[in-house]
Amino acid sequence: MMDAPTRAGDPEQWLDLHGDALYAFAMLRVRNQAVAEDLVQETLLAALGAAHDFAGRANARTWLVGILKHKIIDHLRKAGRETREYTEEEMPLSDAQWSEKFDHTGHWIEPPRDWGDPAAVAENRALGAALEACIERLPEKARTLFVLREIDGLGTDELLATLGISSANNLWVMLSRARERLRTCLEQTWFGGVR
């Protein structure tokens, strides 16, 4: 009866082996310890109820993350049900901060530098950690938006349905500001700092 620990579909073993990864995955998207913990719990319980579904799958982690992803989207959907405009503090970059990047003729005040070939840049694992630190510093909603877009690959319609953003145009503006802020953050922390 208690030989369970070695079984592939053991929820306590899932907790031991994948609990941290699931929790980190949730935290990157909801930034709230209690909510993230609840989402991990719901995921493990749902997995338990669907253990027959797991049979034959090689990778428990991938399967569990797939369940968690749905739980997170459901959670965000409920939380973002009321569509409203982002406040200035929730914007990754305010209109004023954005304007300050350009002179009166619309040219860059600090022109972007050459980071090199994107394919080569992407190979750098330490840069991944630097980017993660920059993502951490985004305001919560902007971070969730960026992560769902760039890491989870959600499209415009899914993002609008999930996050309660009023229009596609606002969504694209938010994303462009978030990318600009991350780009600036990386230029400062990774690609050479103050000029």
Place this chain on the structure above:
Amino acid sequence: MIDCREASELTSRELDRRLGRRQRVALWLHRLLCPACRFYRRQLDSIRRVSSRLGTAAPGADEAAGSTPRLDAAARERLRARLRAATGDKGATEDER
């Protein structure tokens, strides 16, 4: 002729949707003359590529950042207790070979 401000906005937008023909031509022309905006596009492309490897919870990707949040001992025990409560009667009756 669009300026860098508009070009950067469109460069990001290009990552989220297909631009109209007129916008594509304007952006192409601007970049032809503006190295900074050519770098900008490459930077956003780099950020996209690096992002796609983060936060996927894939085994082996966890160590990417030292700051990765972990379940603390109390949270882990809470979860364990709830799982036990949920599996309690099941474990005894289910015959797993």
